[in-house]
Amino acid sequence: MKATTRMFLILSLISMTPLFLLIRHLLDLGNQYSAFTYFRTSLSQFLSRAPDAPHAIGVEADDKIIIMAKTETEDTNWVARELPSWQRAIYVVNPSVSSLTNTTLTTPMNKGHEAMAYLTFIIDNYAALPSTMAFIHPHLSGFLSAWHTDTALHSNVDALNSLQIPYVQENGYANLRCNQNPGCVVGHRKNTLVTPEIWQEIFTGTSTDSSGKQDAPPYIAAACCAQFAVSRTRVLERPLSDYEHFRQWIFDTELTDRYSGRAFEYLWHVIFGMPAV
Numbered sequence: 321m322k323a324t325t326r327m328f329l330i331l332s333l334i335s336m337t338p339l340f341l342l343i344r345h346l347l348d349l350g351n352q353y354s355a356f357t358y359f360r361t362s363l364s365q366f367l368s369r370a371p372d373a374p375h376a377i378g379v380e381a382d383d384k385i386i387i388m389a390k391t392e393t394e395d396t397n398w399v400a401r402e403l404p405s406w407q408r409a410i411y412v413v414n415p416s417v418s419s420l421t422n423t424t425l426t427t428p429m430n431k432g433h434e435a436m437a438y439l440t441f442i443i444d445n446y447a448a449l450p451s452t453m454a455f456i457h458p459h460l461s462g463f464l465s466a467w468h469t470d471t472a473l474h475s476n477v478d479a480l481n482s483l484q485i486p487y488v489q490e491n492g493y494a495n496l497r498c499n500q501n502p503g504c505v506v507g508h509r510k511n512t513l514v515t516p517e518i519w520q521e522i523f524t525g526t527s528t529d530s531s532g533k534q535d536a537p538p539y540i541a542a543a544c545c546a547q548f549a550v551s552r553t554r555v556l557e558r559p560l561s562d563y564e565h566f567r568q569w570i571f572d573t574e575l576t577d578r579y580s581g582r583a584f585e586y587l588w589h590v591i592f593g594m595p596a597v
Contacts, residue, residue, distance in 0.1 A: 382406070384452035384485065389413050389427065389437035398460040402477045407450060410458070411437035432570035433581025434546055438588075439567040446560045449552040452488055454480055455588075456496065456547045469547065470497040476547075483549060492554030493592040496547040513582050514540050522569050522587065526562040537596040546585040550592050557593060566591070 385407035390396050396410050412419070413430045420426075427436045438455050461475040471478040479496050488494050519536035523529055570580050590596055 383450050384454070385409055385450045386480070387411075387438060387441045387453060387455045388458050389434040390458040392416060392419055394458045396458045398477070402460075403480055406454070406480065409441050409445075411440065413437065429571060431577045431580060432567075432584065433577060435581045435584035436567065436570055438546075438584075439563050439570075442555060442563045443560065443567065446556075446563070449555055451552050452485055452549060453552070453555070454483065454496070454549045456480070457545075470543075479547075488549045489551050489553075492551050492557075493589060493594055494549045495543050495589065496549060497543040497545065513579065514586055518575075518583055521573070522566060522583070526565050527558055528562075528590075539597050540586055540590070541597045542586055542589045542594075544585060546581075546588060548588055548592075554592050558591070562591075 382405050384405075386399055386403065387409045388396065388399075389411045391414050392412055399406070399408050399410065409425060411425045411427050413427050413436065415424060415426055427440050429436060432439075434455070434457065441453075442449070456476050456479075457469075459469070459474075459476065461469070461473055461477070469476050469479055471482070483494070483496070514536070516536040519540075566584075570584075573580050575583065584591075
């Protein structure tokens with residue numbers, strides 16, 4: 321092979337490497353976002369132009385509740401409109417004084433993302449929990465804003481309407497996302513957010529800890545992204561003091577709002593009695 325030909329091939333391979341890496345990254349994002357399913361379903365609905373289902377009026381809420389955290393400007397009116405059979409506990413994490421009413425639910429600190437609201441609900445209602453609790457984000461739907469919701473159109477309404485309550489009661493815990501990417505694929509199981517030190521800080525001294533020192537498992541993995549359903553029975557398997565301990569960790573940790581919340585994102589399944597992977 322001539323030197324010029326060899327050099328041409330080498331330069332071609334070098335120039336194609338960034339393109340290959342970009343394509344691989346885009347395919348991975350497409351998998352995480354379920355992009356093909358989303359756009360196929362969107363197109364199908366657009367072409368069929370099916371009328372919207374009528375909203376239920378005067379529906380009595382069942383023994384189940386939606387818990388979420390929201391900022392003051394986020395619109396969560398869709399919960400009452402679209403899911404009237406669910407009770408609601410919607411926490412405003414950054415309320416202005418002028419927006420507060422007697423019914424506004426707030427968190428004691430704006431830190432830990434949704435974890436602060438989730439734990440606050442359990443702590444404040446531990447003695448009178450509904451039988452089924454769904455902990456979700458405030459997004460109704462949307463390709464970018466709600467990509468972590470594992471339905472065809474990333475709709476939390478569809479997710480909760482399809483939730484099998486008997487399964488939640490039998491199993492105790494159900495992640496609302498089935499797509500294992502990100503969070504549970506093999507390459508993600510050596511979790512960098514939950515270090516051995518953070519694991520010990522969170523679990524030492526709780527009912528999980530029977531030895532006085534809680535050693536972290538080698539792998540910690542779950543499908544992202546902190547949206548799940550849990551039964552009252554499973555929540556009550558831990559004493560109230562455990563949940564108070566978890567929330568106190570958020571207060572005390574030097575981790576930021578984002579990273580303290582991300583740590584819990586990959587620990588909810590452990591907290592509610594599931595294996596680390």
